[in-house]
Amino acid sequence: MTEDVRPRVVDRWFPCAGVDAACRLPIGSGKNEKAIAVWFASRPIAQARAAVATALLDDDTRTRNLIDSAVRGNAAAIAGLAEKVAEKFPAGRPVVLDVFSGRGIIPLEAARIGARAVGIDLSPVATLAGRVLADYALRDWSNEPALPWEQRDDTEWDAGQPRLIRDLATFLDVVGEHVRRIAGAWYPANADGSYPWGYLWAISIECDGCGRRFPLIGSLALRHPQAKSLDAGQWLRLTVDGDRWQAEVADGRPDQSPTYSSGDRGDGQLRKGKSARCIFCRHVHSLEAVKAKGYAGDYQDELLAAADDIEGKKIFRPPTQAEQASSRVDPRTLPPFPGLTAIPDEPIPANNVHTVQGSGYGYKTFGSLMCDRQAMQFAATCMAIRATHSDAQAAGISDDYARALAAFAACTMVRRLKRSTRGAGLMPFGNPDGTDSNNVAVNHVFSNESKMSFQFDWFETGLGDGPGTWNGLSKTGLRPYETHVARSTGVPAKFRQGNAMSLPYRDGSVDAVITDPPYDDMIEYADASDLMFVWLRRALGDIEPDLFGPDTPMQQRLQPKDDEIIVRRVQDPGRVVHDGEFYESSLSRAFREARRVLRPDGRLVVVFGHSDPDAWRKLLVALHEAGYVVTSSWPSRTESANTGVASIRVTVTIGCRVAVGDRPVATAAEVDREAADVIKSRVPGWTRDGLALGDQMMAAYGPVMEVYGRYSKVIEPDATIAPVDRYLTLARRAVREAIALRLESLPLETFDALTRFAFMWMKLHGRTLVPKGEARFLAQADNLRIEDIRGHLVTESSTGFRLVLDPPASVGPTSALFDVARAMIGAYMASGSEAAATALARSERPPDD
Numbered sequence: 001m002t003e004d005v006r007p008r009v010v011d012r013w014f015p016c017a018g019v020d021a022a023c024r025l026p027i028g029s030g031k032n033e034k035a036i037a038v039w040f041a042s043r044p045i046a047q048a049r050a051a052v053a054t055a056l057l058d059d060d061t062r063t064r065n066l067i068d069s070a071v072r073g074n075a076a077a078i079a080g081l082a083e084k085v086a087e088k089f090p091a092g093r094p095v096v097l098d099v100f101s102g103r104g105i106i107p108l109e110a111a112r113i114g115a116r117a118v119g120i121d122l123s124p125v126a127t128l129a130g131r132v133l134a135d136y137a138l139r140d141w142s143n144e145p146a147l148p149w150e151q152r153d154d155t156e157w158d159a160g161q162p163r164l165i166r167d168l169a170t171f172l173d174v175v176g177e178h179v180r181r182i183a184g185a186w187y188p189a190n191a192d193g194s195y196p197w198g199y200l201w202a203i204s205i206e207c208d209g210c211g212r213r214f215p216l217i218g219s220l221a222l223r224h225p226q227a228k229s230l231d232a233g234q235w236l237r238l239t240v241d242g243d244r245w246q247a248e249v250a251d252g253r254p255d256q257s258p259t260y261s262s263g264d265r266g267d268g269q270l271r272k273g274k275s276a277r278c279i280f281c282r283h284v285h286s287l288e289a290v291k292a293k294g295y296a297g298d299y300q301d302e303l304l305a306a307a308d309d310i311e312g313k314k315i316f317r318p319p320t321q322a323e324q325a326s327s328r329v330d331p332r333t334l335p336p337f338p339g340l341t342a343i344p345d346e347p348i349p350a351n352n353v354h355t356v357q358g359s360g361y362g363y364k365t366f367g368s369l370m371c372d373r374q375a376m377q378f379a380a381t382c383m384a385i386r387a388t389h390s391d392a393q394a395a396g397i398s399d400d401y402a403r404a405l406a407a408f409a410a411c412t413m414v415r416r417l418k419r420s421t422r423g424a425g426l427m428p429f430g431n432p433d434g435t436d437s438n439n440v441a442v443n444h445v446f447s448n449e450s451k452m453s454f455q456f457d458w459f460e461t462g463l464g465d466g467p468g469t470w471n472g473l474s475k476t477g478l479r480p481y482e483t484h485v486a487r488s489t490g491v492p493a494k495f496r497q498g499n500a501m502s503l504p505y506r507d508g509s510v511d512a513v514i515t516d517p518p519y520d521d522m523i524e525y526a527d528a529s530d531l532m533f534v535w536l537r538r539a540l541g542d543i544e545p546d547l548f549g550p551d552t553p554m555q556q557r558l559q560p561k562d563d564e565i566i567v568r569r570v571q572d573p574g575r576v577v578h579d580g581e582f583y584e585s586s587l588s589r590a591f592r593e594a595r596r597v598l599r600p601d602g603r604l605v606v607v608f609g610h611s612d613p614d615a616w617r618k619l620l621v622a623l624h625e626a627g628y629v630v631t632s633s634w635p636s637r638t639e640s641a642n643t644g645v646a647s648i649r650v651t652v653t654i655g656c657r658v659a660v661g662d663r664p665v666a667t668a669a670e671v672d673r674e675a676a677d678v679i680k681s682r683v684p685g686w687t688r689d690g691l692a693l694g695d696q697m698m699a700a701y702g703p704v705m706e707v708y709g710r711y712s713k714v715i716e717p718d719a720t721i722a723p724v725d726r727y728l729t730l731a732r733r734a735v736r737e738a739i740a741l742r743l744e745s746l747p748l749e750t751f752d753a754l755t756r757f758a759f760m761w762m763k764l765h766g767r768t769l770v771p772k773g774e775a776r777f778l779a780q781a782d783n784l785r786i787e788d789i790r791g792h793l794v795t796e797s798s799t800g801f802r803l804v805l806d807p808p809a810s811v812g813p814t815s816a817l818f819d820v821a822r823a824m825i826g827a828y829m830a831s832g833s834e835a836a837a838t839a840l841a842r843s844e845r846p847p848d849d
């Protein structure tokens with residue numbers, strides 16, 4: 001195997017500005033791709049494309065230009081990159097592996113530019129999402145026989161659409177019809193034959209004061225008013241009649257208080273948090289008392305209202321008697337799936353209340369997170385997907401194509417799960433004063449990206465049309481899939497469920513590992529997706545058997561978790577402890593394993609989305625220790641995964657090559673010099689590329705780590721080994737020196753450390769809150785310790801630090817210039833120029849300083 005020593009683009013350059021710009025646009029954000037299947041923490045397309053192209057190709061100007069255009073969505077440039085890849089790898093397509101592939105964004109981009117892309121993820125749910133995105137969508141299905149159903153006479157999906165999309169439109173429709181056949185008896189149709197959009201439910205409890213049952217309702221608004229369309233809005237009125245309560249639908253705005261809310265305790269005092277008030281005797285129940293009733297099995301599901309979708313408008317009404325009667329169903333009447341109960345009886349793991357919040361209210365199995373009827377509708381959907389899949393196979397279409405169709409249908413079911421269970425509340429848009437548009441939808445269950453919420457009143461979508469229904473979600477999923485299929489080229493990627501710490505590949509067989517590892521304690525992936533897993537087992541057990549069949553690796557009949565590389569907020573007793581040490585050592589193991597499968601001239605590129613530099617300092621150390629030379633670190637500003645919330649965070653793309661066997665030992669003095677020189681030579685280029693000062697400081701870590709990684713050991717004068725931290729500090733300082741920052745006309749270096757620190761802080765962050773790790777790095781660049789400046793120069797909160805601009809208590813001859821300036825400004829603001837002059841005199845500085 002000959003070794004290619006030329007620098008790859010990622011070692012020297014990255015389209016930072018292009019990625020930043022594209023991440024804000026649909027073409028580069030990945031929003032379209034994220035709408036196809038449910039997963040967490042996706043990479044933006046633009047960043048993934050940049051990471052793959054820069055890792056594979058050699059650095060030259062034309063390639064840089066092509067990459068820059070490609071990340072901005074230029075199709076000709078993407079094709080140009082594919083040609084470049086073919087030229088560089090004449091013996092065959094390069095293999096690109098993502099060992100934490102999630103929904104498969106990185107393999108998709110590798111496939112698009114002509115690589116043989118492979119994705120591995122510990123979660124079968126994520127692996128399925130990857131297949132749907134970057135395997136099935138890229139295959140050519142044109143030689144498949146026709147489906148056994150008449151094409152729907154729906155002009156939306158006409159003959160001009162790709163084959164896969166037209167067939168999916170039919171397949172999803174057939175599944176929907178099948179569900180209506182099974183579940184129609186539980187969801188009566190309206191007189192005109194249409195089905196309601198959905199149903200509002202609430203849990204009722206028995207009052208501790210009077211013993212009567214009452215519903216827990218957090219909001220009475222059903223549809224806000226809208227002045228423009230003369231719509232008065234609708235709300236839910238609760239009335240009592242003897243020992244019975246009733247829910248009525250009224251026009252206008254609520255004039256009652258909800259029964260579950262924060263407010264007064266009933267004795268005129270304000271109470272903390274939410275509590276439940278009985279509508280009969282007004283007895284107040286604390287949340288703890290309400291939860292205890294859940295654990296005691298005292299909760300009952302009550303149907304409150306039905307909603308029809310009339311030309312897109314949601315009209316609420318009381319449920320009919322037939323609807324009331326048929327909402328009480330018996331799940332035991334359903335036949336089981338092969339080897340599995342009809343309704344998932346898999347237990348929710350203990351200590352999981354922060355991720356599956358319903359388990360904190362006494363719900364013990366995944367099936368019990370829904371009311372019986374909703375669970376039965378999902379069971380019917382699984383049956384329908386399986387039956388439709390069998391019918392397609394029986395008509396002669398290939399196993400692969402039948403699997404692709406069923407897999408997309410199952411992803412549609414998972415998208416529906418996201419808007420189901422007792423955590424999915426009614427979402428009336430607009431406001432009580434009617435000044436806004438007043439659509440109504442059903443909310444999704446995830447808060448903080450991956451916590452499955454729970455509430456006492458929730459919305460169950462039915463068999464009709466509207467947001468969150470099978471029909472509605474089929475359309476909103478097929479549209480982005482159509483766009484995706486139309487622009488997807490390349491060899492279909494391959495995905496398998498597996499563990500990044502033990503890869504099923506030969507030594508030296510992979511050209512690039514490009515990956516986006518889990519981040520510390522941010523997301524408990526498997527726990528947050530087990531609800532999807534249990535239902536996917538029922539829908540696809542023998543259709544995607546390697547992911548959902550009986551022989552797949554499972555713990556307690558759920559997804560495997562022991563090897564999940566995360567920090568758990570709450571440990572599960574008797575299981576592997578997932579603490580910070582486990583996370584770091586497992587990530588190192590995964591990187592070592594990636595090095596084993598990499599060719600000697602291969603590249604590892606790690607995309608890391610943690611905004612705290614302390615987290616990625618640990619990452620740099622892990623990479624160094626796993627036998628890589630870090631060559632570059634490129635910051636990008638990507639949107640957070642919370643769709644719709646424009647919270648920007650910095651993610652870093654770190655380029656690495658495999659370290660060669662015998663590296664020399666060097667002294668810290670030699671390495672310091674070499675590192676400072678390399679930064680000096682790079683700064684003009686970064687400045688030309690428009691990298692801001694803070695970004696240059698992050699970019700400097702790469703080349704400094706590259707120098708550090710040339711040596712097996714770097715020895716300090718006292719014979720100790722120089723730690724990585726020393727070079728991260730040096731990197732920042734070297735950028736500052738190379739840029740030759742000036743304060744007034746004087747070089748920054750002529751000022752005292754505290755003033756330099758304050759100046760840099762203001763320049764980089766102004767008055768914003770700065771994460772703790774970043775603050776520590778800034779302080780280190782001037783040999784300060786955060787402990788020494790806490791309080792008088794920076795104030796600390798739970799999430800970070802802020803620079804103090806208030807005047808210090810006193811100044812004297814040894815005060816830093818920044819302190820003197822603060823004291824003078826404070827004195828001037830309070831008492832004018834005389835006072836400012838006195839402050840200056842106290843510092844014994846000349847008046848013309």
Ligand SMILES: C[S@@+](CC[C@H](N)C(=O)[O-])C[C@H]1O[C@@H](n2cnc3c(N)ncnc32)[C@H](O)[C@@H]1O
Pocket residue numbers: 039040041042043099100101102103104105106120121122123126498499500501516517518519525526563564565566
């Ligand atoms: C940050 S996400 C990757 C997201 C992905 N880049 C995307 O665009 O969807 C990290 C992934 O690592 C997976 N994971 C955690 N531990 C793993 C392990 N030991 N082996 C393989 N995958 C693992 C999680 O299931 C999760 O999907």
